[in-house]
Each structure stands twice: as structure tokens, then as C-alpha cells.
Amino acid sequence: xxxxxxxVALLGxxxxxxxxxxxMTTHADDLAARIGAPVELAGVAVxxxxxxxxxxxxxxxxxxxxxxxxxxxxxxxxxxxxxxxxARTLITTAFEHGASVxxxxxxxxxxxxxxxxxxxxxxxxxxxxxxxxxxAIPLIRPLRESLAxxxxxxxxxxVNGTTNFILDKMDSTxxxxxxxxxxxxxxxxxxxxxxADVEGFDAAAKAAILAGIAFHTRVRLxxxxxxxxxxxxxxxxxxxxxxGCTIKLLAICERAADGASVTARVHPAMIPLSHPLASxxxxxxxxxxxxxxxxxxxxxGPGAGGSPxxxxxxxxxxxVCRNRLDGATxxxxxxxxxxxxxxxxxxxxxxxxxxxxADKPGVLAQVATVFAEHGVSIDTVRQQGKDQSSSRSxxxxxxxxxxxxxxxxxxxxxxxxxxxxALRKLDTVRGVASIMRVEGx
Amino acid sequence: xxxxxxxVALLGxxxxxxxxxxxMTTHADDLAARIGAPVELAGVAVxxxxxxxxxxxxxxxxxxxxxxxxxxxxxxxxxxxxxxxxARTLITTAFEHGASVxxxxxxxxxxxxxxxxxxxxxxxxxxxxxxxxxxAIPLIRPLRESLAxxxxxxxxxxVNGTTNFILDKMDSTxxxxxxxxxxxxxxxxxxxxxxADVEGFDAAAKAAILAGIAFHTRVRLxxxxxxxxxxxxxxxxxxxxxxGCTIKLLAICERAADGASVTARVHPAMIPLSHPLASxxxxxxxxxxxxxxxxxxxxxGPGAGGSPxxxxxxxxxxxVCRNRLDGATxxxxxxxxxxxxxxxxxxxxxxxxxxxxADKPGVLAQVATVFAEHGVSIDTVRQQGKDQSSSRSxxxxxxxxxxxxxxxxxxxxxxxxxxxxALRKLDTVRGVASIMRVEGx
Numbered sequence: 042x043x044x045x046x047x048x049v050a051l052l053g054x055x056x057x058x059x060x061x062x063x064x065m066t067t068h069a070d071d072l073a074a075r076i077g078a079p080v081e082l083a084g085v086a087v088x089x090x091x092x093x094x095x096x097x098x099x100x101x102x103x104x105x106x107x108x109x110x111x112x113x114x115x116x117x118x119x120x121x122x123x124x125x126x127x128a129r130t131l132i133t134t135a136f137e138h139g140a141s142v143x144x145x146x147x148x149x150x151x152x153x154x155x156x157x158x159x160x161x162x163x164x165x166x167x168x169x170x171x172x173x174x175x176x177a178i179p180l181i182r183p184l185r186e187s188l189a190x191x192x193x194x195x196x197x198x199x200v201n202g203t204t205n206f207i208l209d210k211m212d213s214t215x216x217x218x219x220x221x222x223x224x225x226x227x228x229x230x231x232x233x234x235x236x237a238d239v240e241g242f243d244a245a246a247k248a249a250i251l252a253g254i255a256f257h258t259r260v261r262l263x264x265x266x267x268x269x270x271x272x273x274x275x276x277x278x279x280x281x282x283x284x285g286c287t288i289k290l291l292a293i294c295e296r297a298a299d300g301a302s303v304t305a306r307v308h309p310a311m312i313p314l315s316h317p318l319a320s321x322x323x324x325x326x327x328x329x330x331x332x333x334x335x336x337x338x339x340x341x342g343p344g345a346g347g348s349p350x351x352x353x354x355x356x357x358x359x360x361v362c363r364n365r366l367d368g369a370t371x372x373x374x375x376x377x378x379x380x381x382x383x384x385x386x387x388x389x390x391x392x393x394x395x396x397x398x399a400d401k402p403g404v405l406a407q408v409a410t411v412f413a414e415h416g417v418s419i420d421t422v423r424q425q426g427k428d429q430s431s432s433r434s435x436x437x438x439x440x441x442x443x444x445x446x447x448x449x450x451x452x453x454x455x456x457x458x459x460x461x462x463a464l465r466k467l468d469t470v471r472g473v474a475s476i477m478r479v480e481g482x
Numbered sequence: 483x484x485x486x487x488x489x490v491a492l493l494g495x496x497x498x499x500x501x502x503x504x505x506m507t508t509h510a511d512d513l514a515a516r517i518g519a520p521v522e523l524a525g526v527a528v529x530x531x532x533x534x535x536x537x538x539x540x541x542x543x544x545x546x547x548x549x550x551x552x553x554x555x556x557x558x559x560x561x562x563x564x565x566x567x568x569a570r571t572l573i574t575t576a577f578e579h580g581a582s583v584x585x586x587x588x589x590x591x592x593x594x595x596x597x598x599x600x601x602x603x604x605x606x607x608x609x610x611x612x613x614x615x616x617x618a619i620p621l622i623r624p625l626r627e628s629l630a631x632x633x634x635x636x637x638x639x640x641v642n643g644t645t646n647f648i649l650d651k652m653d654s655t656x657x658x659x660x661x662x663x664x665x666x667x668x669x670x671x672x673x674x675x676x677x678a679d680v681e682g683f684d685a686a687a688k689a690a691i692l693a694g695i696a697f698h699t700r701v702r703l704x705x706x707x708x709x710x711x712x713x714x715x716x717x718x719x720x721x722x723x724x725x726g727c728t729i730k731l732l733a734i735c736e737r738a739a740d741g742a743s744v745t746a747r748v749h750p751a752m753i754p755l756s757h758p759l760a761s762x763x764x765x766x767x768x769x770x771x772x773x774x775x776x777x778x779x780x781x782x783g784p785g786a787g788g789s790p791x792x793x794x795x796x797x798x799x800x801x802v803c804r805n806r807l808d809g810a811t812x813x814x815x816x817x818x819x820x821x822x823x824x825x826x827x828x829x830x831x832x833x834x835x836x837x838x839x840a841d842k843p844g845v846l847a848q849v850a851t852v853f854a855e856h857g858v859s860i861d862t863v864r865q866q867g868k869d870q871s872s873s874r875s876x877x878x879x880x881x882x883x884x885x886x887x888x889x890x891x892x893x894x895x896x897x898x899x900x901x902x903x904a905l906r907k908l909d910t911v912r913g914v915a916s917i918m919r920v921e922g923x
Binding site for chain 1: 501505509512513515516612617618619620623624627628629630631632633698758761773774775776777778779780781782783784787789790792793794795796797798799800801804805808809810811813816818819
């Protein structure tokens with residue numbers, strides 16, 4: 042074993058960074074044995090140098106991250122600051138000064154992955170970021186390496202623990218969104234400003250990264266269709282139950298049926314209770330991968346938290362250090378397929394639509410005609426009076442309010458959008474109570 | 483991209499091999515883009531040269547596997563013959579002649595992994611074998627690389643699809659073992675001679691491989707305690723249901739509580755229905771990994787079959803070819819921890835014991851005394867008369883037959899074994915109907 046240590050600069054020392062530093066110290070012998078050389082923490086860049094950081098030599102602490110990555114003797118920079126700047130500039134500078142980089146920065150990777158990969162390649166260094174998607178769950182490496190001889194057709198993932206906690210709570214207790222969010226906040230699963238989670242921004246960044254790797258195609262955050270889950274109601278869960286489904290916020294990356302394009306999207310969706318993702322509870326994450334040869338795979342585990350994220354960072358650190366010793370690099374960006382990313386309108390799926398309608402003869406015929414005119418085929422229709430007594434006669438009901446639940450066969454999002462627009466114009470349709478996609482069948 | 487192709491020799495062209503060859507042809511462009519050079523099938527060694535093999539150039543077929551691996555121009559040998567010989571000699575010869583090796587051979591790896599790794603290292607080549615454990619499920623790579631910075635404490639896996647199909651059938655239909663086996667055979671999930679599966683030999687080989695990688699310690703097939711699942715009865719499933727459990731054949735690799743030793747074992751066990759492994763249905767496989775930092779991870783997918791296994795082989799092929807181009811090697815054997823492998827008697831777990839006893843006063847007291855004398859603490863006891871009407875009075879029942887179900891707290895297998903031996907000697911104990919370990923709590 043080499044005795045001269047590899048030098049690691051840590052950018053950021055919050056929940057994840059402090060855990061990375063702790064494990065580097067407590068498990069130093071294991072890491073050295075697995076890498077083939079000791080690793081040494083050579084510097085830790087922080088914003089608040091006065092904070093007490095147990096187990097970290099105060100002499101290593103600096104507020105000058107730029108000087109740290111420019112030192113020239115750093116072998117690996119671990120970036121756990123998050124956000125676009127200064128992380129982007131620091132990573133680029135690190136490559137220019139000969140370091141490899143391990144990052145947990147999903148927002149940056151989703152926005153500028155291609156440029157960062159190019160910078161890594163120019164300098165002959167590695168850029169690894171297993172921790173950027175679904176915390177500790179090995180996902181980037183299996184997609185990029187284990188499935189390198191296969192053709193991935195779909196990635197369907199629960200990649201945000203906060204929203205899964207909220208939706209699971211709504212499902213299991215019948216709570217409304219706000220009540221479930223309040224509990225998530227109280228328990229520390231949701232941040233004071235939960236926007237990034239509940240509006241799907243966090244999941245969209247992960248979808249972009251996953252789609253890029255799965256389809257060997259550049260997919261940017263802007264390419265990902267995003268809908269949050271703040272409008273999911275207890276009533277939607279009741280509808281889902283009637284369908285034998287639950288509701289999850291899903292990141293969905295799909296290859297089109299003809300193989301010539303891909304899509305990436307994040308939105309709440311119904312999935313059957315029999316689907317493995319349906320039983321992913323609490324703040325856990327799971328990603329379901331469908332590929333041509335391997336079939337259906339699922340990866341499950343904690344999607345966030347200091348220790349799990351540190352585990353992913355350290356797995357990358359070992360790989361990157363091994364590569365340094367070998368004078369080699371791991372797989373870089375693979376974007377050779379360069380498939381076009383289609384807009385949401387091209388996505389094909391099924392829909393569950395709840396309409397508030399006038400409870401009078403002819404309404405169902407009118408509604409069905411609108412679906413037919415837009416080429417959206419109806420699978421099932423269920424009508425019931427607003428007083429909850431089922432109005433089975435349907436066409437012969439008395440005037441009043443009724444609800445009409447339509448579940449469609451597969452149709453494009455554009456066709457469904459046109460259908461809904463036309464439905465809203467019908468006198469007999471008082472309102473569109475909800476539209477929910479049905480996935481995972 | 484390099485234009486001179488990397489040459490691949492395929493040993494074996496059965497269900498897996500023919501699928502490897504097919505994908506190498508149909509996805510040649512993708513593989514070339516991902517590797518950075520084209521790969522060429524340079525020869526295919528088979529036993530029956532006259533069999534028609536669609537899509538394979540007959541000029542590539544040979545019965546002389548030894549000559550093929552000795553050619554000297556082969557970059558990678560893919561071994562999908564299985565069994566110990568001639569696979570072992572062919573792999574060793576391949577290394578001697580400068581090839582890297584991708585193998586799907588669990589039996590060989592479990593028996594001679596250390597020697598094969600040493601041969602690979604001597605020649606500066608790679609030995610990869612993702613396909614040897616749980617088919618398409620990425621498992622070796624995540625354990626070896628993604629968790630390289632973490633400390634794995636336990637691996638709990640359903641790694642044999644045949645037995646999971648049988649047990650799932652027994653659980654869902656109430657069928658007995660023979661009936662469920664017959665159905666598995668009729669559907670092609672079980673071989674004509676199912677011994678390797680139902681007696682746990684297949685799972686034990688996988689347990690040895692997983693334990694070795696997880697604990698950085700050499701674990702051989704002989705180190706794995708093995709019990710088959712042929713004696714699991716419908717009555718055991720009824721008992722499991724009463725416990726809120728189901729029964730799975732599990733491969734369990736554990737680090738002892740003091741961290742100083744490890745164990746590996748395969749046996750049927752009860753696991754709670756709330757455990758993610760409980761909902762793994764049919765012939766699917768899943769492996770649950772508990773590690774210090776990452777927490778609880780699960781990997782799920784098809785554990786066998788031509789296409790899934792080929793997917794794993796091809797993922798390894800891409801990695802090994804990339805390493806060849808880089809002049810590097812991937813991670814080899816990691817056995818530096820060299821922890822002792824403890825015998826089964828040292829394993830600590832809980833037990834569910836069904837006894838047939840005389841239905842008369844004092845029996846429970848006698849039985850409880852035996853447990854206490856052997857230091858096995860009882861969690862719950864349930865008594866019922868053999869006529870199925872619950873004899874709640876217990877100690878006051880009339881003489882006849884009763885059954886006594888004892889669930890223990892955690893105890894060593896040795897202590898439990900001593901307890902059972904002593905129970906058998908009691909006049910009032912007519913028989914020990916079943917002993918089942920309870921895992922995953």
C-alpha cells in the first residue's frame with residue numbers, strides 16, 4: 042500500500058460534510074485498505090469558522106474555499122455546499138488545479154452537468170455524484186455501470202422523502218395536505234420553506250440527472266415537466282383507493298415507444314397498490330428501473346439525511362481515489378445517443394378525471410362525445426350524486442349536482458389537455474375537480 | 483473512439499450465452515459508444531456444435547474451449563458454462579493468456595474465489611461476476627463500490643427465485659410443499675432435479691460471495707450454514723400468519739455485535755409482513771443491506787433467466803473493456819479485514835418453536851424451566867388443544883394432546899439447540915413439530 046496520503050478538501054461542513062469528516066476519521070484504516078493508500082483531510086471550507094466542529098482539527102478550517110481548491114496539492118475536492126454558486130466556480134477551479142471532484146449537488150448537476158463533465162474531461166479527472174440523487178441509494182453507479190450493457194426504457198422514482206412522507210401520511214390517516222405538511226415540518230422532514238420539495242423542484246433536478254444517465258442524452262432541468270403536489274386532496278386519495286391505487290409524487294423518465302425520443306417529468310400520480318413503489322413508506326425513496334434485458338429492478342433506501350448522504354459521498358471518494366492511484370478515470374458523461382427530449386404534450390399515459398356535472402339526462406353522452414372528438418378513449422366511467430347516494434341510473438337522474446369520474450385508456454397529454462379544455466366549456470360541466478395521471482401499470 | 487475491436491470469447495452458449503451473443507450483435511453500436519471501442523465476438527465454445535444458433539456466425543463455433551482461451555488475442559473471456567470444471571481451468575488459462583474474465587459462475591466463485599482473484603491479480607486483469615448473484619440485480623458493484631466508504635453490518639437476501647416462487651405459492655394458496663414444487667416445475671421455475679435450489683446450495687454459494695464482499699473477508703461455501711426448505715409445511719405458514727409474518731428462504735450474512743467476527747447462513751425463516759422482503763413475490767429476488775451510514779437499502783429484481791443474467795454479464799463486459807482501454811483494473815478481491823467466520827452455534831436470533839405436548843397440568847412449567855436452564859428467554863407462549871379448540875386454561879387442561887408454541891427472545895443457536903435437545907427428553911413433550919428462526923425485526 043502507498044503510504045503518502047491522498048489529500049481531500051471538504052467544501053461545506055453542515056449535516057453531510059461533518060458526517061463525511063467524521064467517517065473519514067473513524068474509519069480511516071478501512072478507507073486506506075479499500076483505496077490502497079491513506080486519505081487525509083487537508084482542509085475544510087466553511088462559512089462560519091467559529092462554530093465548534095467536533096473531531097475536526099481547527100487548523101484545517103478555512104473560510105477561503107477558493108484558496109483551498111487552488112492549493113495544487115489537493116487530490117479530491119468533496120463539494121457538499123449545494124446551490125449553483127459558488128459551488129460551480131469552485132468545482133471548475135478544482136478541475137483546473139488537478140483535483141477530482143465528488144459532489145452531492147443535484148441542482149448544479151441538473152443545470153450544468155454537461156459543462157462540469159467537460160471540465161472534468163479536459164483535466165483528465167473524475168466527477169462523481171452518487172449522493173446527488175436519492176441519498177444513500179446506489180443509483181447513478183448501477184445505471185451508469187451495471188446497466189451499461191442494457192437499454193433502459195423507463196425510470197420511475199420516488200426521489201423526494203419530504204413529499205413521500207406527506208403523501209404517505211395523507212394516505213394512511215386521511216389527513217389533508219396542510220395537516221400532513223405541518224406534521225412533516227414538526228418532525229424535521231420538511232424545511233421551514235418547503236417549496237423546493239412540495240413544488241417538485243428537487244425531484245425535477247434528480248429526474249434530469251437520472252434521465253441523462255439512463256438515456257445517454259443530455260437532459261437539463263428545463264427539459265423536465267414539473268407539477269408540485271400541493272393540490273393533492275384527501276378526496277384524491279379516496280378516488281385512488283377506489284381504483285386500488287395510492288398517490289405518489291413520481292419522477293418519470295421514459296423512452297418513447299419508437300425509441301426516437303425521451304421525456305422527463307415530475308408530478309403526483311396514482312399507482313396501483315400492487316406496484317413495488319406503492320409500499321414505499323415515510324421518507325424513504327425508491328427508484329424503479331425498467332430495462333430491455335434486466336427487466337424490472339428496484340432500488341430502495343433512505344433518500345436524504347447526513348449519514349446516508351455521507352455514505353454515498355464516501356463510496357464515490359473511494360472510487361475516485363482508486364482511479365487517481367491507477368492514473369485512470371471512471372466513466373464520464375455519456376451523451377452519445379443525443380435523443381431529443383419531447384415536451385409534456387407527447388407523453389402517453391392514462392388519466393383519472395373527476396368532473397362536477399349537472400345531474401340531468403344527457404350529461405354523460407355530452408362528456409363522452411368530447412372525449413371521443415379528441416381521440417381519448419374512455420376505460421371506465423363512474424357517476425354519483427353529490428349527496429353520496431349513487432345515482433346508478435345516470436342519464437335519468439334529477440337535475441342537481443353529480444360527480445363523474447372518468448378513467449381513460451392511454452392518450453397523449455396534449456389530447457387530454459384539449460379534452461379538458463373542451464369539457465370546461467360545456468354548460469353541464471360545473472367544474473373539473475381533479476386530473477390525475479395513472480402510472481406504473 | 484478506437485476502431486480496432488476488443489475481442490470477446492464466449493464460453494457456453496445456452497440460455498444466458500445465446501442472449502449475451504444476441505445483445506452483443508443487436509446493440510453493437512451502443513456497446514461501442516459506451517466502451518469507447520467496438521467489441522467483437524471472436525469465438526464461441528460449445529459442447530454441441532451442430533445445434534442451430536440463430537444470429538451466430540457458424541465459423542465462430544468451436545468445441546475446443548481451451549484453444550479459444552489460449553489464442554492470445556482474446557481481450558475478455560465470458561464464462562457462462564457454470565460448474566467447477568472445466569470452468570476453473572479455463573478461467574485460469576484465460577488469465578495466463580492475458581484476458582480479463584466475466585463470469586456468472588456462483589458455485590465456482592463461492593468455492594475458489596480467492597484463487598481466481600489471485601490469478602487475475604497476477605496477470606493484471608479483471609475478474610467480474612455481477613451475474614453470479616441475483617441475476618440482473620446490481621449487487622456486487624453496489625456492495626463493492628457504492629458502499630466502499632461504509633460499514634455493512636448485515637445482508638439479508640432472497641437470492642433464489644425457485645424457492646421464493648414455491649414459498650410464495652404456499653403462502654398465498656395454502657398449498658403444501660410438494661404441490662407448490664410441482665407447479666413450479668410445470669411452469670419452468672424449478673428444474674427436474676430441484677435439489678440445488680430447495681436444499682439451499684444455490685443460495686449458500688451466493689451467501690458466501692455476498693458475505694465475502696460485504697465484510698472484506700474470505701468466506702467460502704463451507705463456511706455457510708445451510709438448511710433447505712423442503713420441510714416447511716402449510717402449518718408453519720399458519721403459525722407465521724399468527725405472528726404477522728411470512729416465511730422466506732433467506733441468505734443471511736451478519737457481523738457479530740462486537741464486530742470481531744461474521745456469520746453466513748441459509749435457512750427458511752419467518753419475517754414480519756412489514757419487512758420489505760416479505761412482499762417480494764413469485765420468482766423475484768431481493769437483497770436487503772443494513773450498513774452503518776447508509777442505513778437500510780434494498781435491491782430488487784429478477785434473480786435469474788437468460789435476459790436478466792445477460793444484462794449483468796454485459797454490464798461487467800462494458801466495465802472490463804473500459805478498464806482494458808484505460809490500462810487499469812477495477813477493484814479486485816478485498817479481504818483485508820480477514821474476520822473469523824463463526825459457526826452457526828454463535829448466531830444470535832429469535833425462534834418460533836412448535837411442540838406437541840401432553841395436555842395436562844404442569845407441562846408449561848416443565849417446558850419453561852428447560853428454556854430457563856439453557857438461558858433462552860421466552861417472549862410469548864401460546865397453548866392450544868389438538869382439537870383446535872383453544873385450551874386457554876393451559877395448566878388445567880385434561881390429559882390428551884396439546885400444542886405449545888413458544889417464541890423466544892434473542893438467543894444463540896447453540897443455546898436453542900441445547901434447549902430443544904432437553905425438551906425432546908421430557909416425557910410430556912411428544913415431539914418438536916417445527917423450529918423456525920424469526921428474522922428481519
